[in-house]
Amino acid sequence: MPTAILFSQQTTAPEQDYPRAERKLQGNPLRTTWNHFTNSTGEIYSGVWASEAGSWRIEFAPDEDEFFCVTEGRCRVTDEAGVVYEVAVGDSLVMPAGFKGVFEVLEPMKKYYVIVERKSN
Numbered sequence: 024m025p026t027a028i029l030f031s032q033q034t035t036a037p038e039q040d041y042p043r044a045e046r047k048l049q050g051n052p053l054r055t056t057w058n059h060f061t062n063s064t065g066e067i068y069s070g071v072w073a074s075e076a077g078s079w080r081i082e083f084a085p086d087e088d089e090f091f092c093v094t095e096g097r098c099r100v101t102d103e104a105g106v107v108y109e110v111a112v113g114d115s116l117v118m119p120a121g122f123k124g125v126f127e128v129l130e131p132m133k134k135y136y137v138i139v140e141r142k143s144n
Contacts, residue, residue, distance in 0.1 A: 030071060030135075033059045042079035050077030052128055068138040074098075078127035081118075086141040089118045096132030101125045 035057040042052065052075035059070040072091070081100075083089070097111040102124040110116050 028060050030059050035059050046080040048078040052077030066140050066142055072136050073133040074128045075131050076128045081126045083122045085121050088120050089138045091134040091136040093134045096130040098132055099127040
């Protein structure tokens with residue numbers, strides 16, 4: 024039987040990475056992910072993500088959406104049309120499938136995330 028997952032009680036090993044060289048714009052921020060949940064079909068991921076200050080280009084696949092809520096620090100997301108979204112502690116943002124733009128961490132930040140990646144049948 025499935026059970027609920029309380030993030031604060033998980034001992035998830037962190038995964039660390041840096042923006043890919045071709046996407047990096049400013050700095051070389053270390054990014055850390057604690058993925059606490061992946062559903063049985065591999066379509067939903069949820070956990071905690073943290074990053075040092077810096078910026079990079081982002082591009083979501085046509086079948087991938089992300090919701091996130093900032094718990095520490097702040098960031099700026101700028102879409103391809105130049106629309107700027109300032110996101111701080113307590114703010115939430117959805118980046119829909121196909122979203123392209125720039126993700127800039129203004130102050131070291133942490134966020135809860137949920138990513139939905141629809142699999143084709």
